[in-house]
Amino acid sequence: MTETGAGDAARRANVVGLGLIGGSVGLGLRARGWHVTGDDAARDRAERAASLGVVDEIGLDPTAEVSFVAVPALTAAEVASDVLARTSGLVTDVASVKGPICREIDDPRFLGGHPMAGSELHGLDGADADMFAGAVWVLTPTATTPDHVFAAVGAIVRTLGAELVALPPERHDEIVAVVSHVPHLVAASMMVLADDRASDHAALMRLAAGGFRDMTRVAAGHPDIWLDICAQNQRAITEVLSGLLDALGDVKQAVGADDRDGLIELLNRARAARTNLPRGAGRPETMVEMRVPVADRPGVAAEVFTLAAELGVNVYDFEVYHSAEGSSGVLIAVVEAASADLFRGGLIARGFRPSVRSLE
């Protein structure tokens, strides 16, 4: 699955930054037989991680096949550059904004990532070997990401149980502005608005029932990380906020004018879209293997996975074989049988020549 396997010896990884996410990566890899070297800017936290069995040893292994950089977003690019300079393996990160770091680091051994898990817990104590089981882990390859780098990091992420989604860095940032960053700012604004109007605070707060609690739950999160997110994803966040301001202005107009048709259209559309939010699903019963001959050029595997993400096709397993000469290869993706035709159509439209094989 990876081209940098270590034979009988344990595979080796670094984890730099041992908070909730880094700690969970360390536990997850160790639970799967890896040797994990890790460190943290806070020495006592690194020691605690070692004593808790989150890492095998403290430090940075220069020959580890992969290094996970799991430090706060604002320092991620600097730390990742340093790790690239001090190690010979691949490097990936977990920052929740991907454009800046992917623009800043121009090294074929680096691939940006964002595991979408763990936001409700904080710190090493919340670390869990199975935190990523069933969670979406976005990888953000660029046009210059070599196939084998994407394939290797993707395979490692998948061994942690995550579902892989590939997106260009900028598209990732636009999407998380819509589904995470702006909702967080809206929740905070609504909470403060409620607080401002609470001249009889206790009564208001007692009436804040389930829906309000649900909507404002994220506002209880730690503020610091959101400042960095706002700074790093400024353009997408302000753009989505503009869209929301327009939409809420329309709603206010419709309520004020008693425009029932306008309101019912909004509410029905919202209901349909909410109902269609995908729920987590186990691995389907019927799977097929999609074999895609690929040229040996950078980014071809990432292109196939980005297409899968666009089409909503879940890739459950994949491998890339290269020919001995290295000029061509075949990418094998395992997908649900029900989505095989959709995926095949998209691949053909992009100039690939896939074949489908049943796995039964």
Place this chain on the structure above:
Amino acid sequence: MTETGAGDAARRANVVGLGLIGGSVGLGLRARGWHVTGDDAARDRAERAASLGVVDEIGLDPTAEVSFVAVPALTAAEVASDVLARTSGLVTDVASVKGPICREIDDPRFLGGHPMAGSELHGLDGADADMFAGAVWVLTPTATTPDHVFAAVGAIVRTLGAELVALPPERHDEIVAVVSHVPHLVAASMMVLADDRASDHAALMRLAAGGFRDMTRVAAGHPDIWLDICAQNQRAITEVLSGLLDALGDVKQAVGADDRDGLIELLNRARAARTNLPRGAGRPETMVEMRVPVADRPGVAAEVFTLAAELGVNVYDFEVYHSAEGSSGVLIAVVEAASADLFRGGLIARGFRPSVRSLE
């Protein structure tokens, strides 16, 4: 407690409108020994309620000591007036906007009410004798409401297990605009905004993790009731929407200008206010939050609660969050600080990895 008690005979009530709320009132009163007469504009629903034991008989008892009007908001005033004319007892309603009905009905036997429960379920099938246990039930007396009417209705509501909150009708409407009506419209707007931007819809929706799911959950509700609410509470809703538009405009400005001080002030205020949201009454002074990562399998919450019961640990509040893909989550239980260690020990012995956080 009431001045119209019936001695040894069962106390008698009417329930007019046998949906979720009316059905729950009927079941709740019958479970407490009342004789309940009920009816519904839909004859088959009334018959179903009788066969399910939600009411003792179909009709309107002219001498019932209290009548609950549980019909849609737009017809509540008309139905309540009719019930006042045809009965000699007290009349209350359950509409979620209180100004219009309380202005329209000028009768000392009428007292407006709003049980804040049940929004996630619909229809008679969701009816539950204990639906109001621990829920807030707002009563909205006016300057002309006689004390004994307020006391009598309040006592009956409390026998259903509800926590009584009294507010003037207009103040009730302002508060629910803040904590319920506008949040609902915002959730719908955000859901539609996300849907509009989903040129690669599937990818966006797969990235819509816990926070977004929480925030937009209410958008899955039935639209019809919200049209009536928007019409009836127009003034308060547009006023709160104006406030939210101003607030979000400020946020957009702060993000665009990288105004970290402004953003941290907003986020810190929101966090403090959210943390102060009360979680039900009768609780001890010092509480802690126990956060338990759990696998998404049936019965895991029951296992945690059974353990709490075995250990004699009283769980004052709990919520279960699931990860985006639903394969894991975290159960949050609020317990008295004094029993935190006991509970934690039991959880660890069962293989859980709880963390404890102070609520102060």
